[in-house]
Amino acid sequence: MSGTTPTNPGQAPMARPDTDPFTSLRRGMDRLFDQVLGGSSWGAPWGNLPAAFTAxxxxxxxxxxxxxxxxxxxxxxxxxxxxxxxxxxxxxxxxxxxxxxxxERKEEDKDKRWHIVERQxxxxxxxxxxxxxxxxxxxxxxxxxxxxxxxxxxxxxxxxxxxxxxxxx
CATH class of the missing domain: 2.60.40.790 (Immunoglobulin-like)
Structure with a gap:
């Protein structure tokens, strides 16, 4: 079965990853960010920030x-x-x-000490x-x-x- 494109019964064949425009676009953007950010994955240079947060x-x-x-x-x-x-x-x-x-948080509240702030x-x-x-x-x-x-x-x-x-x- 090597060399075949997987399909879903009753549906059209899936696009090959190398011809799918969205996959191609995503790979291109990943390469661009890797070059700009020094070869590291998204978010890595900024420590513990969630991956969804960019530079x-x-x-x-x-x-x-x-x-x-x-x-x-x-x-x-x-x-x-x-x-x-x-x-x-x-x-x-x-x-x-x-x-x-x-x-939503208010910095001026002097009685609160924030321990974890993950909501962005x-x-x-x-x-x-x-x-x-x-x-x-x-x-x-x-x-x-x-x-x-x-x-x-x-x-x-x-x-x-x-x-x-x-x-x-």
């Missing part, structure tokens, strides 16, 4: 991206965020998710290059209990019209 202070939400015959489905975890603090933009084939989370505040940001030209007016998004769901439909296929070609000579 720029931007949080990277966990996402799932699924390709279907109808288009793409993107699901992002944005815990502690309200819908009013989330923005989605589609521009020149790039989907941008952005959300703001504000700190800041900007969540993720960008994805889409594998097709999507119509921004047809993209749908909903937000439920800290989870953002985005559906990006494929554009309608333009069917080539048959045309009779005259033979000369």
């Amino acid at each position: 720029t202070g931007v949080l990277s939400p966990k996402v799932d991206v699924a390709e279907t015959p109808a288009g793409l489905e993107v699901t992002a975890e944005l815990p502690g965020i309200e819908a009013k603090d989330v923005s989605i933009e589609l521009h020149e084939g790039v989907l941008t998710l952005r959300a703001e989370r504000s700190a 505040s800041g900007t969540y940001l993720r960008r994805f290059a889409l594998p097709f030209d999507a119509d921004p007016d047809k993209v749908e998004a909903r937000f439920d209990k800290g989870v953002l769901h985005i559906v990006i439909p494929r554009p309608a296929e333009q069917k080539p019209q048959a045309r009779r070609i005259e033979i000369k000579g």
Whole structure:
């Protein structure tokens, strides 16, 4: 069985990792960050910061991206965020998710000594290059209990019209 691409019964074959545009994009970004950060994995130079926290202070939400015959489905975890603090933009084939989370703790409280502070505040940001030209007016998004769901439909296929070609000579 070596050399075969695994499949799911009743479904189309899975994209090979070396041809999947999202896997390729992720690998490229990982290589870029490894070069910029001196060959270490994300987050490592800053000690015990969570892996989702980058050098720029931007949080990277966990996402799932699924390709279907109808288009793409993107699901992002944005815990502690309200819908009013989330923005989605589609521009020149790039989907941008952005959300703001504000700190809840008050530093001026003199009677509190913080021992552990793991809850983060800041900007969540993720960008994805889409594998097709999507119509921004047809993209749908909903937000439920800290989870953002985005559906990006494929554009309608333009069917080539048959045309009779005259033979000369």
